[in-house]
Amino acid sequence: RQRYQHKLLLEGKQSSMTTSRIKALEDIGFIWDSHEAAWEDRLRELLDYKKETGNCLVPSTYPGNPQLATWVKCQRRQYKLYWEGRPSNMTAERIMELEQHGFEWELRSSSFAGKKKTKDNDEQNTVIEDCGEFELFMNLLTDLPEGEDDDKLPLDLL
Structure with a gap:
């Protein structure tokens, strides 16, 4: 779900992903x-x-x-x-x-x-x-x- 929302965000589409959520996920080592x-x-x-x-x-x-x-x-x-x-x-x-x-x-x-x-x-x-x-x-x-x-x-x- 996180990867999908991130992809939508990158494509300029509506997404529940935020920059603060991206940072939090990356801080814990999330791999996109x-x-x-x-x-x-x-x-x-x-x-x-x-x-x-x-x-x-x-x-x-x-x-x-x-x-x-x-x-x-x-x-x-x-x-x-x-x-x-x-x-x-x-x-x-x-x-x-x-x-x-x-x-x-x-x-x-x-x-x-x-x-x-x-x-x-x-x-x-x-x-x-x-x-x-x-x-x-x-x-x-x-x-x-x-x-x-x-x-x-x-x-x-x-």
Whole structure:
């Protein structure tokens, strides 16, 4: 009820929420966006996993934290939906945040058979053996309405 009233207030609609009620709720640690808070919690768990293992490659069946394994799988799925232009909870900000920590979107068993991992100067580089992925990328660019959805592309692609 509090979140709904807060949303109404932000939308400029009639609401029983007041600034004093907002302050009182925030003073006791009320979280307005529970979905974002849950995402941030899982991100912290991923970073803890990275500290322990040196990477973000959480196994799909990880007994140490099955919820984290499910979350990681969900992030990859949301990323795919995002790039397909379908409804997704993924955002450019989340993509950048995950990539900043070394999150890998495609794994060796991915559907992109044209990718092969190689070791070069102690860094992982992706070698594209065919142009299938490049074609997919170009199709995404040409399908975007001019100037309208530029925010859907990660900044390193602009």
